[in-house]
Amino acid sequence: MNESLFTPFITPTVLGLPAAVLVILFPPLLIPTSKHFINNRLIIIQQWLIRLILKQMMTTHNAKGRTWSLMLTSLIIFIASTNLLGLLPYSFTPTTQLSMNLAMAIPLWASTVAMGLRFKAKITLTHLLPQGTPTPLIPMLIIIETVSLFIQPLALAVRLTANITAGHLLMYLIGSSALAMLAINLPLTLITLTILTLLTILETAIALIQAYVFTLLVSLYLHDNS
Amino acid sequence: MASVVPVKDKKLLEVKLGELPSWILMRDFSPSGIFGAFQRGYYRYYNKYINVKKGSISGITMVLACYVLFSYSFSYKHLKTPAGRSWAISEGNSQEGVV
Numbered sequence: 001m002n003e004s005l006f007t008p009f010i011t012p013t014v015l016g017l018p019a020a021v022l023v024i025l026f027p028p029l030l031i032p033t034s035k036h037f038i039n040n041r042l043i044i045i046q047q048w049l050i051r052l053i054l055k056q057m058m059t060t061h062n063a064k065g066r067t068w069s070l071m072l073t074s075l076i077i078f079i080a081s082t083n084l085l086g087l088l089p090y091s092f093t094p095t096t097q098l099s100m101n102l103a104m105a106i107p108l109w110a111s112t113v114a115m116g117l118r119f120k121a122k123i124t125l126t127h128l129l130p131q132g133t134p135t136p137l138i139p140m141l142i143i144i145e146t147v148s149l150f151i152q153p154l155a156l157a158v159r160l161t162a163n164i165t166a167g168h169l170l171m172y173l174i175g176s177s178a179l180a181m182l183a184i185n186l187p188l189t190l191i192t193l194t195i196l197t198l199l200t201i202l203e204t205a206i207a208l209i210q211a212y213v214f215t216l217l218v219s220l221y222l223h224d225n226s
Numbered sequence: 227m228a229s230v231v232p233v234k235d236k237k238l239l240e241v242k243l244g245e246l247p248s249w250i251l252m253r254d255f256s257p258s259g260i261f262g263a264f265q266r267g268y269y270r271y272y273n274k275y276i277n278v279k280k281g282s283i284s285g286i287t288m289v290l291a292c293y294v295l296f297s298y299s300f301s302y303k304h305l306k307t308p309a310g311r312s313w314a315i316s317e318g319n320s321q322e323g324v325v
Contacts, residue, residue: 019300026293030286032272041281088290090297 024094027081050077057213064119065220075104076213083164083205096165101157109153112220160212167202174198 034043053076058069079095086093094100116124128145129138178191253259275285 023297029268030289032276040277040279042276042286085290085293088294088297090294090301092297092300 020092020094020097023092024082024100027078027085030081031077053077061220068220071108072213072216075108075216076209079160079209079212080205083209086164086168087199087202087205093164093168095160096168098157098161101160102153105153105156105160108216109156112216113149115220156212156216160208163208164205167198167205171195171198171202 031046032043034040039047050073054069054073057072057076058066061068082093082095085091086095113124128142128149130141130145133141174191174195178188178195181188181191254262271289275281275288
């Protein structure tokens with residue numbers, strides 16, 4: 001039972017070669033670039049979307065933080081497109097693999113911390129202690145804040161993995177249960193309705209991407225600005 | 227038979243059946259050649275369906291449908307024995323054991 005529940009999440013291999021690389025490289029094919037001023041409809045829609053994302057994300061940053069705009073925009077586009085493509089039947093979602101999310105989370109978080117320590121070392125270190133704490137509590141609180149700092153990349157990665165995996169698994173289970181109940185016609189409509197609502201709620205995978213980039217954003221802002 | 231145009235430069239639909247092996251052997255199979263073939267194929271599709279004045283949603287829907295079929299063919303091996311059915315099969319063939 002264990003093997004059959006999680007088979008949709010196995011990395012695809014063909015003759016032992018990881019075909020997951022092909023799946024990860026597929027979303028950029030859907031996002032064309034253009035040198036012209038007036039483009040086709042696909043490019044117009046995508047450029048509008050990217051401008052919206054950029055304006056939404058980058059207004060709160062100062063000049064130094066805005067050097068990150070390319071990185072963060074490509075991050076949110078990648079995660080959004082990968083998660084949405086994973087909603088198609090039989091497709092493989094790379095973001096369900098914890099290895100990939102850790103590979104995304106740890107370098108980005110570490111670079112924000114490194115940037116804060118490099119340019120504003122004193123201010124970054126004083127972030128470890130909230131204002132107005134009573135003196136006896138200081139050592140314990142510093143330890144707690146350090147732990148909460150180091151848990152940030154882990155939380156970023158595990159949040160994304162767990163959300164996407166749980167959503168896919170739930171859809172798979174409910175779908176197979178609806179199929180089994182097809183012989184018994186009674187709760188069929190109720191279950192298919194649940195599947196439909198679950199799918200629309202799952203399309204807030206985009207909300208999850210927002211959450212990912214926003215939390216990353218918050219840490220960048222905090223380390224960079226104040 | 228001598229052709230007017232060399233075999234190498236003809237497109238696939240214009241090559242005669244007898245010349246097909248020599249045509250295949252003369253194609254460029256180096257990495258840059260294969261990449262060039264993918265690039266030509268990509269731009270052929272792109273310029274026909276997407277880069278037009280009034281492109282519709284079918285341009286990208288065909289790509290997604292091909293992606294679904296491609297993923298299905300990859301996961302066919304895992305899907306051959308469905309999850310809840312192996313015990314049902316063994317009920318019928320009790321002499322042959324579990325599938």
